[in-house]
Amino acid sequence: MTPKLPIHCPSCSDSLLVSQLKCENCQTTVSGHYSLPFYLQLSEEEQNFILQFFLTSGSLKEMAVQMGNSYPTVRNKLDDIIEKIKKLKSENP
Known part of the structure; x- marks a missing residue:
């Protein structure tokens, strides 16, 4: 099992x-302070939802069938994720 990239501090939850990336091939290291991409700042459940949305070619109707939920439930979940991404984007322009 591949370890999951932590996105929250285990001490304070921030x-x-x-701060650092490394090339496995030539051992070059790049240091700095970079925000995680929006996708990685989402919960695993939200990431899975987006992946399923992509794999169903954006068909919320198909997702509702696969998830065993109603269309409005799936639509509301998508709207919640969109709002979360907008908020993340406004915090990290």
Whole structure:
């Protein structure tokens, strides 16, 4: 099992920043302070929802069938994720 990238501090639960990247091939290291991409700031459940949305070609009707939920429930979940991404984007322009 591949370890999951932590996105919250285990001590205070605040968001983590990326401070270093390393090339496995040549061992080059890049340091700085970078925000995580929006997708990685979402919960695993939200990430899975977006992946399923993509794999169903954006068909909320098909997603509702696959998830065993009503169309309005799936639509509301998508709207919630959209609002969360808008909020993240406004906090990290």
